Amino acid sequence: MPSTALVWVRRELRVHDHPALSLAAREHERVAPVFILDPGILRGRFPSPARAAFLHGCLRELDASLRGLGGALLIREGRPWDELPRLAGETGAETVYWANDVSPYARARDERVRQALARDGVRVEVCPGNFAANVGSIRTTLGNPYRVFTPFYRAWLEADRRPVEDPPANLTPPSGIAHGRLPAASALGADDPPARLVDPGESAGREAMHAWLAHGVACYADRHDRLAGGTSRLSPYLHFGCLSVRELEARVAGRTGDGAAEFRRQLCWRDFYAHVLLFHPDVARHEMQQRYRSLEWAQDEDLLESWRRGRTGYPLVDAGMRELLETGWMHNRARLVVGSFLTKDLHLDWREGERHFMRRLLDGDEANNNGNWQWIASVGTDSAPYFRRLLNPISQQRRHDPEGEYVRRWVPELRGVPDEHLAEPWRMSESEQQEAGCVIGSDYPAPIVDHAVERKRAMERYRAAGAE
DNA sequence: TTTTGAGTTGTTCGA
């Protein structure tokens, strides 16, 4: 009887540098990678048509890649703690391999699966997840988890890295097992996905990585804040594990220059927020900083919907929100501006922003999204004062999109507005509005709030909550 | 135990 293993694939949708797949292939004669369509995720806390569509494309390609190695991807639908023991029984697998994950749902699910498999005498091997370093083992000198980024970053730079693995040379599947069919994308919840979705899958991800390493990363330090370009746009591939962040980081770590160093530092933020969620699972629902748990948030569905639709009357805010709706992605600088606007101009709960982003973002990742929302809402790990995170959407636009390329791309009503009015189109005279083909209040919304006024109110709200 | 240095990304106001 040949030894058999299952590789439970969740967000490791690749064959390159896949620790669980490589280890299983080294240790067993027969290997069956399996993906389980889990209603706990597809219809769970943060369902997303965009990610469902992207996932569907990734799964198709992964199956093809595995077939190229002699294997195939098994598809099952149901709860993992039911499906994995059943499949282990059918295949005679003695070990199940998977990659570590940090979200509260993933950890509870994995524990339940582990217990179910243990009852059948099936061994579990947890392999490193898609992080550059081992986020669970980085500790302060006293052995505590970090709560501040910079000391974490220093330790992270020094931390051991696992080696980058080659894909297995070939795979032999267990015989006589039904593959299961990948249902149509709509069955995964991919109804009404964004119109302009980036190409899913490992090969597209690797192509994007190589292009970024060849042409982008060297200029990253100077250009990453430029709204019209300058970032890697690799985040969807990293979220779904089409790319190994360990491989990417290793390629960047060997380079000199500010761009490579700064980009590597940004990769560390992924690990940091995973580390935070792992050791402080409460942040999934509550502010990291106790004193801000008493902040009161406005409730106004009309304002919230204007923000979601990109109809606030502030061009940069609207450009960012529309980029998100149309593509499932948003430039990082725009994420900061729209986040500040939601929480400090509209005074709406950061969890509403978190939820909307999770619904729409291809890279929607619980740890990263939560950490960044808490950061821009000034309630998270960052100890800088709240007024340092209160961004002016007008000056941000002038600084980071001076030619208006980004705003004009995503807000077509404003294309005819001259540069000097593009950040504050409502200041145009009536004749200037006519000439620009953009009448404020009919072609493009008037500002839904006055930033100068709301800024003062936000300062007061935060000051009062912090002083309690 | 106590001390010390430091903390992603800003904005406004008035001289």
Add this chain to the structure above:
DNA sequence: GTCGAACAACTCAAA
């Protein structure tokens, strides 16, 4: 237009 000050005080991490 440029520049410095004010916007607060606190907690983390290491020595």
